[in-house]
Amino acid sequence: MLTAKFDSGSTRRGLFADNPRFLCKIALTDRIKWFAGDYEGIEDHAWPAIGATGTPRLCYAGRGQ
Numbered sequence: 636m637l638t639a640k641f642d643s644g645s646t647r648r649g650l651f652a653d654n655p656r657f658l659c660k661i662a663l664t665d666r667i668k669w670f671a672g673d674y675e676g677i678e679d680h681a682w683p684a685i686g687a688t689g690t691p692r693l694c695y696a697g698r699g700q
Contacts, residue, residue: 639663639679651683657691659684664697 639662642651651657661682668675 636680636682639681641681642683651691654685655688656685657683658686658689659692659694661694661696664695 641647642660651660661684663680663682666676666678667680
């Protein structure tokens with residue numbers, strides 16, 4: 636899991652845009668709640684999916700999905 640903006644850096648093209656094994660970025664639509672209580676995170680997160688070659692996609696997932 637990475638911050639949602641992690642793949643936007645120009646030095647990371649080799650990991651994402653120029654990587655034929657990069658399949659998907661799953662953007663979490665809800666912020667992660669790391670601890671009990673009213674506190675909620677301040678960062679957006681995403682899961683990068685790496686695997687066999689294919690067309691890169693952007694997917695979304697929330698708490699109820």
